Amino acid sequence: DAGITQSPRHKVTETGTPVTLRCHQTENHRYMYWYRQDPGHGLRLIHYSYGVKDTDKGEVSDGYSVSRSKTEDFLLTLESATSSQTSVYFCATRQDRGSVNTEAFFGQGTRLTVV
Amino acid sequence: KQEVTQIPAALSVPEGENLVLNCSFTDSAIYNLQWFRQDPGKGLTSLLLIQSSQREQTSGRLNASLDKSSGRSTLYIAASQPGDSATYLCAVNSGGYNKLIFGAGTRLAVHP
DSSP states (O other), X not given: OTTEEEEOSEEEEOTTOOEEEEEEESSOOSEEEEEEEETTTEEEEEEEEEETTEEEEOTTOTTEEEEEEETTEEEEEESSOOXXXXXXXXXXXXXXXXXXXXXXXXXXXXXXXXX | OOOEEEEOSXXXXXXXXXXXXXXXXXXOOOSEEEEEEEOTTSOEEEEEEEETTOSEEEETTEEEEEXXXXXXXXXXXXXXXXXXXXXXXXXXXXXXGGOEEEOOOEEEEEEO
8 A cells, every 4th residue: 555544534524614634655755646436436536746835636626625745744625524525535646757657556545424 | 538437337257257347438648547456445456557558467367458549448357256356446547647537447246
């Protein structure tokens, strides 16, 4: 799993509250990503980072923000949680070897339930 | 917009069968394609990465092929075992910053 730790692993929160998920990696990989996985949709990209303080939006970024102040940490914040954000969230990393042909490695996921 | 489709959505086979999982994508301008395995409640494990210039990649009982011009990839599993039961996902890398576009997966059950 390339030394990727997601926390928390499970969380139940109430509608309207802010929530922050953490991804921590020990591989010094340049690229980091947040995906969500929902039945019938596969994984969809929320936000990604290509370096410290360098982030951009993915396909389903509305209602989410991210921050990356250190190489090893990538935080995903749900500004005001809604029931539609109930999902399993995965963090991924990828090494920069000057090539596009490097594998992506995934964390174990965070199951978030918004009630 | 790149779209990735996996067929079938679910597959159940007896142990020992050779099987093929299919993945198709709409835009042939890809850098590479990656196959993953996901066990229930777990993260994704990378199985194989095929570069756009390659036709095949092999790892043990797994063989992945890529036909970029037709927008197709297959994952061949030889002599299937109950331990192969999992969901298999394919993902294409066709944009900047190595972002992946995923299919919805094929859920495989291999029964003894």
